[in-house]
Amino acid sequence: MKGVRILLLVALASWNSVNADLEWWQTTSVYQIYPRSWKDSDGDGIGDLPGIESKLQHLVDSGIDTFWLSPIYESPMVDFGYDISNFTSIDPIFGTMDDFDNLVATAKSLGLKVIMDLVPNHSSDEHEWFVKSLAGTEPYSDYYVWHNGTELENGTITVPNNWISFFGGSAWTWSSARQAYYLHQYTEEQPDLNYRNEYVVQEMKDIIEFWLDRGIDGFRVDTIMTLVEDASFPDEPLSGTTDDSTDHDYLLHYYTEDQIETYEVVAEWRELLDDYAFKTDNVTRIMMMEAYSNLTMTLLYYDYGAHFPFNFRFIRSVDSSSTAQEVKELAIDAWLDNLPDNATADWVLGNHDNSRVASRYTPEQVDALNMINLLLPGVSVTYYGEEIGMEDESISWEDTVDPQACNQDEDSYESNSRDPARTPMQWDTTTSAGFSTNESTWLPVNSNYLTLNLAAQIDADVSHYKVFQDLTTLRKETVIQEGTVNVQLLSDNVICFSRELESSSEDAVFVLTNFANNTETVSLDVFENAPDSLVVYIASVNSTLTAGTAVSRSSVEVSAYAGLVLRTSTESSANVLISTATLTLCMAFLVSHQF
Ligand SMILES: *[C@@H]1O[C@H](CO)[C@@H](O)[C@H](O)[C@H]1NC(C)=O
Ligand SMILES: *[C@@H]1O[C@H](CO)[C@@H](O)[C@H](O)[C@H]1NC(C)=O
Ligand SMILES: *[C@@H]1O[C@H](CO)[C@@H](O)[C@H](O)[C@H]1NC(C)=O
Ligand SMILES: *[C@@H]1O[C@H](CO)[C@@H](O)[C@H](O)[C@H]1NC(C)=O
Ligand SMILES: *[C@@H]1O[C@H](CO)[C@@H](O)[C@H](O)[C@H]1NC(C)=O
Ligand SMILES: *[C@@H]1O[C@H](CO)[C@@H](O)[C@H](O)[C@H]1NC(C)=O
Ligand SMILES: *[C@@H]1O[C@H](CO)[C@@H](O)[C@H](O)[C@H]1NC(C)=O
Ligand SMILES: *[C@@H]1O[C@H](CO)[C@@H](O)[C@H](O)[C@H]1NC(C)=O
Ligand SMILES: *[C@@H]1O[C@H](CO)[C@@H](O)[C@H](O)[C@H]1NC(C)=O
Ligand SMILES: CC(=O)N[C@H]1CO[C@H](CO)[C@@H](O)[C@@H]1O
Ligand SMILES: [Ca+2]
Ligand SMILES: [Ca+2]
Numbered sequence: 027m028k029g030v031r032i033l034l035l036v037a038l039a040s041w042n043s044v045n046a047d048l049e050w051w052q053t054t055s056v057y058q059i060y061p062r063s064w065k066d067s068d069g070d071g072i073g074d075l076p077g078i079e080s081k082l083q084h085l086v087d088s089g090i091d092t093f094w095l096s097p098i099y100e101s102p103m104v105d106f107g108y109d110i111s112n113f114t115s116i117d118p119i120f121g122t123m124d125d126f127d128n129l130v131a132t133a134k135s136l137g138l139k140v141i142m143d144l145v146p147n148h149s150s151d152e153h154e155w156f157v158k159s160l161a162g163t164e165p166y167s168d169y170y171v172w173h174n175g176t177e178l179e180n181g182t183i184t185v186p187n188n189w190i191s192f193f194g195g196s197a198w199t200w201s202s203a204r205q206a207y208y209l210h211q212y213t214e215e216q217p218d219l220n221y222r223n224e225y226v227v228q229e230m231k232d233i234i235e236f237w238l239d240r241g242i243d244g245f246r247v248d249t250i251m252t253l254v255e256d257a258s259f260p261d262e263p264l265s266g267t268t269d270d271s272t273d274h275d276y277l278l279h280y281y282t283e284d285q286i287e288t289y290e291v292v293a294e295w296r297e298l299l300d301d302y303a304f305k306t307d308n309v310t311r312i313m314m315m316e317a318y319s320n321l322t323m324t325l326l327y328y329d330y331g332a333h334f335p336f337n338f339r340f341i342r343s344v345d346s347s348s349t350a351q352e353v354k355e356l357a358i359d360a361w362l363d364n365l366p367d368n369a370t371a372d373w374v375l376g377n378h379d380n381s382r383v384a385s386r387y388t389p390e391q392v393d394a395l396n397m398i399n400l401l402l403p404g405v406s407v408t409y410y411g412e413e414i415g416m417e418d419e420s421i422s423w424e425d426t427v428d429p430q431a432c433n434q435d436e437d438s439y440e441s442n443s444r445d446p447a448r449t450p451m452q453w454d455t456t457t458s459a460g461f462s463t464n465e466s467t468w469l470p471v472n473s474n475y476l477t478l479n480l481a482a483q484i485d486a487d488v489s490h491y492k493v494f495q496d497l498t499t500l501r502k503e504t505v506i507q508e509g510t511v512n513v514q515l516l517s518d519n520v521i522c523f524s525r526e527l528e529s530s531s532e533d534a535v536f537v538l539t540n541f542a543n544n545t546e547t548v549s550l551d552v553f554e555n556a557p558d559s560l561v562v563y564i565a566s567v568n569s570t571l572t573a574g575t576a577v578s579r580s581s582v583e584v585s586a587y588a589g590l591v592l593r594t595s596t597e598s599s600a601n602v603l604i605s606t607a608t609l610t611l612c613m614a615f616l617v618s619h620q621f
Contacts, residue, residue, distance in 0.1 A: 050091075051244070051312045051333060052370045053507045055400065055498055056407045057090040060378050061098050061120055062106065063450050063469070064410055066462035073450070073461070075121035079129045081453075086136050088413050088491075089498025090151060093133070094141035094246045094314075096128070102152050104215040105429055108248065109150040113233045130241045139243040139380030141314070146230050146291075147249050148216040155229075156217055160203045160595070165225050170217045171209035173198070173259065188261045189282055193430050194272045196283070211252045211282060213429055221254045221291055231298055238302050244312030247295075250327070251317040253288040254282035261403040284323040289330040296331025314372070318342065325364055326593075334372045337361050339379050340395070346387045350519045350541040358402070358513050358521070376412060382447045385418035393493045393566030394539040394589030400497040400523065401537050401591070403511050404502060411451055414483050415490040418446035419472040427469065445469055454481035477482065488567050496564045500591065505533045516548040519585055524553050531555050535563070540584040545570070550579045550592075557594050564591040 065077030075098065085093055097107035098120040107117065116126050118208030147158060158166035173186040175198075186207055189197040191214075198207040199214040211220045219226050234245065262277040270276060292315070299311045315327045315335040327335040339357040348356070365371055375383050375395055384392050392415040400406045421443060423436045450467050452475040453460030458467050459475035472478070485490035500506060509525035516522050521541035526534040532603050534555060540546055550556040560582075562575045569588040571577065577592065584590055 042287065048507065049310050050139070051310060052404065053501075054091045054177060054405055055501060056314075056405060057088070057091065057093045057139065057413075058096065058377060058407065058409045060410055063448055064080065064463070065451065065453075066458075066464065066467070067464040070119075071458075071462050071464040071467040072119055075116070075125040075129050079125070079132050082129075082132055082136055082138060085138060087495070089495055089501065090138070090408070092139035092141060092243070094407075095143060097143045097145060099145075100151055102215065104150070104213055106427075108145055109148070109213065109216045110145055111150040111152040112154075113145075113149070114236045120488065127240065134241065140241070141244050141246050141270075141312070142237050143248055144234065144243050144245040145229075145248040146219065146221075147252050147596045148210065148212060148218045151215045151217055160201060162204065168223045169220055169226055171220050171255065172537070173207045173209070174205075175200075175207050187259050189259075190262075190272065190274050190276065190277055192274045194274065194433055206311065208314065209255065218252070218255070221287065222257065225491050227291065227294070231295070234298060235302065238299075238311060241280075242311075243309075244299070244314070244333070246316065246333075248293065248316055250315045251283045251323070253291060254285045256285060258538050262466055281586040283318075284317075284319050292327060292332060293330045294442075308537050321360060321364060323486070325366065325369075328366045328369045334370050336374050336407065337372050338374055340373065340375050340398075341377075341386075344393070346585075348541070350517075350521050351515055353541060354513060354515050354521050355479065358398075358523075362511065362513070364527045369614065370441070371402065372407060372477060373399045373402055373404065374407040375399050376409040376447070377407075378448055380420050380447060381442050382409070382416055382427055383412055384415045385446070388587060389415060390543075390566075390568060390580070390587035391541075392490050394541075396490075396494055396497055397537050397564070397566075397589040397591060398523075398539060400494075400501050401506055401535065402523065403506075403509075403525075406501070409447075413491055413494040414452065414478065415474060416449075416452060416478065417474060419449045419470065419474075421445040421449075421469065425470055454479050474559045488572075490567060493564060493566060496593075500535070500564065505535055509533075512553065514549070514552050517546050518542070519544075520546050520548045522525060522548070522550065522553070524556070526555065531557075532594055538582065538590045538592065540586065540588050543586045545583060545585045547581055547583045549581060559594075560592040561595055562590055563593040564589075 045446055059078060062073045064073045065081045066073050067077035093541040099110045100112040100115045100117045101110050116123050120230055130140055142310055155166050155169045161170045176186055177183055185196050185198040185328050191197040191211055193213050197209055197211055199210060200207050210216050211218055221227060260281050262279060265275060265278050268275050295313060299313060303310055312333040315332045317324050317335055324335045339361055343356040344353050346424055363370060379606045383395055423439060426432060426439055426443055426445055428444045431439040434442050449469050449472045450461035455476050457463060457465055459471045459479055460602040483491035488565040505525050505527050509527050511523055518536055520540050522536055522538045524534055524536050536550060556579045558579050560577050560579060562571050565572050569590060570585040571583060571590060
């Protein structure tokens, strides 16, 4: 009897959240944890795995289904873990392999999926492979992209071509040990791996399997667009957008990015992931791609087997000065209208390489943007701290640690620094915002933590966090998981999208977001199915209309930068109906299987 009850509960839980036709990942909400900054368990001022494990309940409380860990691998930390010296071990700063296994076990017990960062483009120069490659030891000699250099007329040997690193300056560094140049699209301590070498391809597949065997659910793949370069090493053309010949933007990256061979490697990984699921439990393991490429080349990852490439349109294509029309066209329609058939959309507002939402846009827009992120179809991706609207902190030159900023000087570092968006998570008002018992942390805690923190937002009647929780709860309803989407511009400043089920117009959800700093009154008449009267279901914190307020379809007041979710009623009648239906179905199932 106990077995039957458990089965019934499982059936109930899964019915409410997952449609039989959709796989777990297609509607999942992803949360990016930057491990150095989330929770420190041992007081050294740096976040770690036991710290993360101790706070997983926060993800459950926030309605998050999946978390992605930025790199925790062994690393000299030149690029904070994106320079890996051993792809299958944990850096002692973050803990041990046992700590990792415990974290995964706890995550599973809480129903959370775990995604690891895969950094295939390069390793650290301290990786054993590079050390052996430098020495010319086989089979490693060809593991990296080596070049003898170009001989000038007077006999001088110089760099192979004009390629520039993302962190500025030539992408080639001379090795006197090997008497050749090696390629590094990032820092010189991050030599690019050579995917034209079959051993390298196999090594990376073994690494993928190693982590799958430890129970993870997929990978977020770092800087995929730079994986393979043109084998004939041609100079890249000038972009004409900057005169600074050391700046990565000085060139158009026709030969170092978006090569078709890169996509072919991705297709092989997809095959591996599918085979793995088939061999084990038939639960899909996913691959999400980080590529700052143009729309065509980004979407092409779908065709080659990525579950989804990150949709960076809200980061790269629009900003706080964009009009509502630009946001609709460039950030929303461009993605939805160009997706391949049956592809799963995704929405990303921020990450550890970009200013926080509250700073890139305004603090007032945090809730409206979270509404877009969490209520449009497909996957949502939330950077840690965005659920409470954390803000960038300005970091002094002395405290700056990001290599991309340290490469600059005191006058120019700020525009290149990614540190302001990487400060510790603001849990509460205790020492270091509850992040660490150490008063000194690897990056300073934002000075606003006494007022802006999770505990305060849990206590408040109205807060960014409360809005976030309401949104993730709504997100689990069928109308958001499966409903159609219709995006309309209601005025110069207000975008509205509806989510509807064909079976029931009762459940329709209308999401209005005002991109201007003034109140707008709009009509929903363009939505033919919109009922005459609606109720505010969720409102952003400074909205003049608050949850529970009745509104008429022909005149809805949306205050400055506000977001509103409207429905026919404040009750979610759908859930009650579904539960009853599920019970009946479950009973039928139990009876038919003669439990
Ligand atoms: C506190 O953090 C600083 C670095 O921010 C570190 O130097 C110090 O050792 C830490 N204190 C303890 C007790 O670990
Ligand atoms: C990585 O670390 C593991 C565990 O310490 C070790 O067994 C393995 O040989 C290392 N691999 C490389 C390539 O250094
Ligand atoms: C590079 O130089 C080495 C030794 O100097 C030589 O064996 C090799 O063939 C050269 N490679 C190319 C592509 O010219
Ligand atoms: C060879 O020519 C290059 C480019 O013209 C110049 O920069 C370099 O100084 C010359 N080297 C010698 C030894 O003359
Ligand atoms: C996975 O699915 C395939 C095809 O439906 C089936 O043959 C196989 O037995 C399943 N494997 C497991 C472990 O369920
Ligand atoms: C996108 O990038 C590819 C590869 O660099 C290029 O061929 C294509 O013309 C670009 N498309 C647009 C619309 O810029
Ligand atoms: C899209 O999904 C539908 C329904 O599952 C299926 O019939 C169709 O073949 C799919 N299209 C593509 C291009 O995969
Ligand atoms: C909300 O309004 C109050 C009072 O006008 C203001 O102090 C606060 O900054 C606003 N907060 C947000 C997130 O809009
Ligand atoms: C919005 O308008 C208010 C009142 O006019 C002003 O105080 C505030 O600075 C404006 N906010 C932005 C982000 O422009
Ligand atoms: C968003 C992201 O993860 N960006 C990373 C891309 O790869 C480089 C090099 O590995 C990192 O420096 C970035 O942080
Ligand atoms: Ca620590
Ligand atoms: Ca590469």
